[in-house]
Amino acid sequence: MKLPDHEQQELDEIERRLAEDDPKLAAKLTRPAPKVPRRTMVVGGLLALHVIGLLFVMAGVTTSSVVLVAVGACVVLGVFGGFAVRVWREREKQV
Structure with missing residues (x-):
């Protein structure tokens, strides 16, 4: 299900701020977990x-x-x- 444009923009902004604030955590969250x-x-x-x-x-x-x-x-x-x-x-x- 696709999010409305304003919600998607908000999520993108949160993701960008997270990557700036804590790059290690952002990398860990984007990396797939081992099976x-x-x-x-x-x-x-x-x-x-x-x-x-x-x-x-x-x-x-x-x-x-x-x-x-x-x-x-x-x-x-x-x-x-x-x-x-x-x-x-x-x-x-x-x-």
Whole structure:
């Protein structure tokens, strides 16, 4: 639905003043929001790596392969370590 001309002019004027007063906010408002937040992508990636590590461990146990079990265990422990470091860094930023 199209706005009347005087309302559109008022909105254009508000937008122009906002861009002059706070250019960072104006840029942020005009930029499209990401579809999936970064934090969700990171957590999803960590969970996927964890599942892959568990699959390696299961495959190693099934085939009696020490190498596969060791690789899977390293991946699983690495995910926990990466998650712990991420949480620790976020808490350090807050302090």
